[in-house]
Amino acid sequence: MIEFERVSKRYPNGREALTNVSFRIESGEMVFLTGRSGAGKSTVLKLVALLERPTRGTVTVNGKSTGALRARHIPAFRRHVGVVFQDHKLLADRPVFDNVALPLVVAGAPLKEIDKRVRAALDQVGLLGKERMLPSELSVGEQQRVGIARAVVSKPPLIIADEPTGNLDPELSLEVMRLFRRFSDVGVTVLVATHDQHIVRELAMREIVLASGEVQSGGADSLPHLVARR
Amino acid sequence: MSLGVFGTRHAQALLGSLGRLRRNPFATVLTLLVIGLALALPAALGLFIINAQSATGDFGHAVDMSVYLKSGVPLAKAQQLANDARQRSGVAQVVVISADEGLEEFRKYSGFGAALDALQTNPLPNVLRVVPERAASSSADLESLRDYFAAWPEVDVVQLDTEWVLRFNAILEVLRRLVLIAAVLLGAGVLAVVGNTIRLEILNRRAEIEVTKLVGGSNAFVRRPFLYTGLIYGVGGAVLAWAILEAAVLVLDQPVATLAQLYGSRYALQGPSGQVLGTLFGGGMALGWLGAWISAHRHLRSIEPR
Numbered sequence: 001m002i003e004f005e006r007v008s009k010r011y012p013n014g015r016e017a018l019t020n021v022s023f024r025i026e027s028g029e030m031v032f033l034t035g036r037s038g039a040g041k042s043t044v045l046k047l048v049a050l051l052e053r054p055t056r057g058t059v060t061v062n063g064k065s066t067g068a069l070r071a072r073h074i075p076a077f078r079r080h081v082g083v084v085f086q087d088h089k090l091l092a093d094r095p096v097f098d099n100v101a102l103p104l105v106v107a108g109a110p111l112k113e114i115d116k117r118v119r120a121a122l123d124q125v126g127l128l129g130k131e132r133m134l135p136s137e138l139s140v141g142e143q144q145r146v147g148i149a150r151a152v153v154s155k156p157p158l159i160i161a162d163e164p165t166g167n168l169d170p171e172l173s174l175e176v177m178r179l180f181r182r183f184s185d186v187g188v189t190v191l192v193a194t195h196d197q198h199i200v201r202e203l204a205m206r207e208i209v210l211a212s213g214e215v216q217s218g219g220a221d222s223l224p225h226l227v228a229r230r
Numbered sequence: 231m232s233l234g235v236f237g238t239r240h241a242q243a244l245l246g247s248l249g250r251l252r253r254n255p256f257a258t259v260l261t262l263l264v265i266g267l268a269l270a271l272p273a274a275l276g277l278f279i280i281n282a283q284s285a286t287g288d289f290g291h292a293v294d295m296s297v298y299l300k301s302g303v304p305l306a307k308a309q310q311l312a313n314d315a316r317q318r319s320g321v322a323q324v325v326v327i328s329a330d331e332g333l334e335e336f337r338k339y340s341g342f343g344a345a346l347d348a349l350q351t352n353p354l355p356n357v358l359r360v361v362p363e364r365a366a367s368s369s370a371d372l373e374s375l376r377d378y379f380a381a382w383p384e385v386d387v388v389q390l391d392t393e394w395v396l397r398f399n400a401i402l403e404v405l406r407r408l409v410l411i412a413a414v415l416l417g418a419g420v421l422a423v424v425g426n427t428i429r430l431e432i433l434n435r436r437a438e439i440e441v442t443k444l445v446g447g448s449n450a451f452v453r454r455p456f457l458y459t460g461l462i463y464g465v466g467g468a469v470l471a472w473a474i475l476e477a478a479v480l481v482l483d484q485p486v487a488t489l490a491q492l493y494g495s496r497y498a499l500q501g502p503s504g505q506v507l508g509t510l511f512g513g514g515m516a517l518g519w520l521g522a523w524i525s526a527h528r529h530l531r532s533i534e535p536r
Contacts, residue, residue, distance in 0.1 A: 049444075051535055072448075079446035089441050103445040108239055150445070 001027040001158055001189040002048055007057035009043050016213060017043040020057070023208055023219040025191060027157070030184035031218075032200045033193040035210035041193035044210070045160050048191065049083050050074055062157065079107055082151030084161035088143050090135040096122070096146050097131035103154040121153040122146075125179060141172040148176070152183060159183060161192045165199065173199055181205075239454070247458040250431075258466075261427050265463055265514070266470025268420045272413035273471055273510050274478060277502055279405050285490070285497045295372070297358040297379045300386045305329070308356040311384060315360060318378065320371060323361040329354045355386060417517055420467065424460050424521030432456065432529045444535040456526045457519060464518020468511045475502050 002025040009018040018040045025031050033041050046052040047059045050066050059066045062080055069077060082103075090099050100121055104114045122128045125145035135143050144164060151159055161180065165173035177192070177199050184190045194200065200207055208218035251258045297315075299308055305328050312324045327335075332354040337343045362375060376388045432439065439452055479501045490497035502510070 046536075051444075075443070075446045075448040075451075077446075078444065083444060089437075089444070091438050091441060102442065102447075105242065106442060106445055106447040106451055111238065154445075 001025055001029070001062060002191065003058075003060040004044070004047075005058045005060070007047065007054045007059055009040075009047065009052065010055045018047075018054075018213045021210075021213070021215050021219070022057075023215060025189060027189055028184065028187045030181060030190040030205050031192070032203075032205055032207045033191060033210065034195060034197070034200060034207055035216070036195065038212075039210040040213040041195075041210055042162055043213075045083075045162050045191070045193055048158075048160050049081050050077055075106075079103065079154060080156050080158065082154070082156040082159040084144075084147050084151045084159065084164045086163035086166040088135075088147035090143060090146055090150075092135055095132050095134055096127065096138070099135065099146055100149045100153050102150060107154060109154075117153055117155075118149075121149040124152065124182075125149045140167050141176075144168060144172075144176060145179070148179060152188075156188070158189045159191070161190070163194055164192060165194060165196055170198065174202060177203055239451070240458075243454040244458045247455045247462055250455075251459065251462060257427075261423060261463060262466045262470055264423050265420050265467030265518070266474060268416040268423070269467050269471035269510060269514050270474040271416055272409055273475055273502070273506065275405070275409040275412055276509075277475060277479075277500075277506060279402060279409065280503070280506070281500055282405075283402065284500060285495070294359055294361045294391060295376060295379075296389045296391070297360055298386045298389065299356045299358070299384050301353075301355045303356060303384045305356055307384065308358065311382070312358055315358060315379070318375075320363050320365075320375060321360060322363040325359045325361075327357040327359055329356050332357060413513075417513065420464075420514075420517040421521040421524070424463050424518050425525040427463070428456050428460060428522045428525040429529055431459065432526065432533070436533055439530065439533045440535045443533070449530060452530055453523075453526045456530075457522050460518040460520075460522020460525075461515055462518070463522075464514035464516070465511065467518070468514030471510055471514070472502065472507060475506075 002023075004021050004023050007018055007021045008016065010016045021040070021044070033044060035041055043052065047054055047066065048061055050061075050069065053059075053067055061077075064077065066077075091102075097118055100118045101114050104117060109117070118131070119128060122131065125148050127142060127145055127149065130138065130142070135146060138146065144167070148161075148164070151161075159180070164180075165176050168176060173196060180190050180192060181203060206218060209216040299311070303311075305326075308326050308328070312326045315321055315324045329352050333346065333352050336354070337346050358379075360375070360379070362372065372390055376390050379385055380388045442452055479499055483499050486497070486499045
């Protein structure tokens with residue numbers, strides 16, 4: 001599902017965020033991406049969501065190399081990747097329903113189906129009945145779950161999350177991670193960047209550790225072993 | 231994309247734009263007012279020209295010439311000459327104004343009635359008033375017609391009354407150019423106003439645009455509501471301009487009627503015709519859409535999710 005091959009990323013300001021990073025994530029896998037702040041976790045996610053392109057090496061997502069993708073094909077590419085942010089990036093002036101419906105509206109889904117799928121997604125994250133509320137009327141944990149509902153509503157084969165539990169207490173964090181695991185159980189590939197070691201230990205999923213822009217462990221070499229463990 | 235999805239997307243964009251404008255009534259009204267005034271001015275000038283043209287009753291084409299016969303030529307001969315003149319191609323109508331009729335008319339309109347009574351004999355000649363056919367009213371045709379009559383031995387002088395027609399047409403042409411200049415300048419103004427309004431709107435909704443692009447919204451999808459906003463501004467401005475024109479016609483109607491009456495005419499001011507309104511709305515929509523498109527094209531591309 002995701003393959004990084006000798007990927008380096010240098011930002012325009014000259015900072016080299018990733019150096020020679022290689023790893024592979026199979027379809028349906030759930031993987032934690034860990035490391036200190038500045039280790040390159042966010043950059044990996046940005047490369048997967050095609051918010052950035054690699055400076056060297058190739059990033060292949062869903063069978064497509066992101067480096068060669070033309071700009072006009074980027075929207076269609078992004079519809080197949082659900083993204084969850086630490087600050088959840090909800091639209092403050094729109095009710096929960098509209099926020100969750102956005103990926104479907106963008107894809108031109110019929111209204112009936114939008115209604116059905118949004119309710120299903122909200123049901124999955126336990127927020128059914130709060131469709132008409134504004135994000136500001138919800139708790140932080142609920143807001144994060146709205147963000148997750150938005151990421152999964154169009155049933156993408158891949159979900160990536162950048163510190164999705166950054167603002168949550170341990171209990172809520174665990175709840176959110178279990179939610180991700182449920183998606184992975186039904187065949188969705190999930191890549192979660194986090195620095196929360198407690199959660200990683202608790203869920204006992206494969207872990208790719210980044211340090212100063214390089215893979216420290218859990219990358220390409222140890223792949224067969226880790227896949228076997230699952 | 232099926233037709234249904236296409237329609238749904240556009241309906242969503244249109245309704246979204248309308249809702250957004252309604253939630254911000256003060257700013258919307260201000261923008262509409264500026265656009266409305268900018269559209270109303272050239273439209274009003276255009277309407278003025280149309281009215282000037284029709285009030286003067288096709289002046290521009292009503293050319294005629296007066297063929298003054300020599301003073302010795304009797305009326306019977308004048309009638310006969312008129313018959314001959316009617317045979318010539320390019321002549322629509324020939325009216326004989328006898329010396330007596332001429333004198334009577336002069337007495338009536340000149341105010342020299344008493345002075346004329348002092349005259350022993352009528353000093354005026356018989357005159358043929360020749361109206362050329364409309365198709366033969368070019369200046370070359372008129373010249374040749376004049377030469378034709380001037381060559382007759384009974385004719386003293388041929389007076390062609392074209393100078394004032396040319397002047398009138400020239401004035402109309404100047405006014406038309408003025409309308410064109412005003413329309414171009416104010417049209418550019420409308421473009422700038424719509425473009426800037428849309429630019430501010432785009433900056434205000436930056437976060438929303440980023441998220442929309444992040445979940446796979448294409449540039450066309452993101453651009454669409456802004457284009458509809460521009461279109462709505464254009465239509466709204468045109469409606470406002472229409473109202474301004476109608477109000478101006480209403481205010482001017484009475485004085486114009488009075489003025490016309492003083493000139494012995496029953497002319498009534500004409501409101502904007504279907505064609506004028508068509509141009510107004512077409513122009514408004516085109517300018518609104520174009521202004522929004524230019525602005526969206528420039529500013530949306532730079533907003534990418536990070």
